[in-house]
Amino acid sequence: MASKLLRAVVLGPPGSGKGTVCERIARSFGLQHLSSGQFLRESLGSGGEAGVLAQQYLERGLLVPDHVITRVMVTELEKRREQHWLLDGFPRTLGQAKALDGICELDLVISLNIPFETLKDRLSARWVHPASGRVYNMDFNPPHTQGVDDLTGEPLVQREDDKPEAVAARLRKYKDAAKPVIELYKSRGILYSFSGTETNKIWPYVYALLSSRIPPILSEEEH
DSSP states (O other): OTTSOOEEEEEOOTTSSHHHHHHHHHHHHOOEEEEHHHHHHHHHHHTOHHHHHHHHHHHTTOOOOHHHHHHHHHHHHHTTTTSOEEEESOOOSHHHHHHHHTTOOOSEEEEEEOOHHHHHHHHHTEEEETTTTEEEETTTBOOSSTTBOTTTOOBOBOOGGGSHHHHHHHHHHHHHHHHHHHHHHHHTTOEEEEEOSOHHHHHHHHHHHHHTTSOOSSOGGGO
């Protein structure tokens, strides 16, 4: 089983802690953590065609459309045909899920179900370092110095869509887009849902699931 390539996806709304879960899975099982946000930032920085397209949407405060994100992700995944990996932030829509089907067959999809109020609180307390994408939460993961990034000392910003008045609409939009994706993977028998309000309480169950598929390189506590 260890010789088979493992291809997994973590789905979850903004503020669900999926980035943290992905980092723990990557460290514990030696999977590459492939973040759509990271690839998008790199694409923006390189001035490639998809990056230029994405920039036009971001500058207007709009979500980057399916076809642009898909182009960025397909290019990156094509380079990793012989690697174990874990996708974070892709696919978010049915169109993206179908594009992913054209590249590979997924082994498992982890869906994080977090109560609406918890998500709202987390997002409203979230500040980011734009250049790196590092995320801070003022309640449980604050920067060492208020308002600045730990590594660069550059200022942190609160994204427009993390501001309290925008959060509810953002979560509804995510839910509407994600529902058919979740149904698709559920119908294939590869969806595993985990519910809770704390990542640390969800993690042991996620770890147990992955351990049944691929040998861990770190124990559950070492994550």
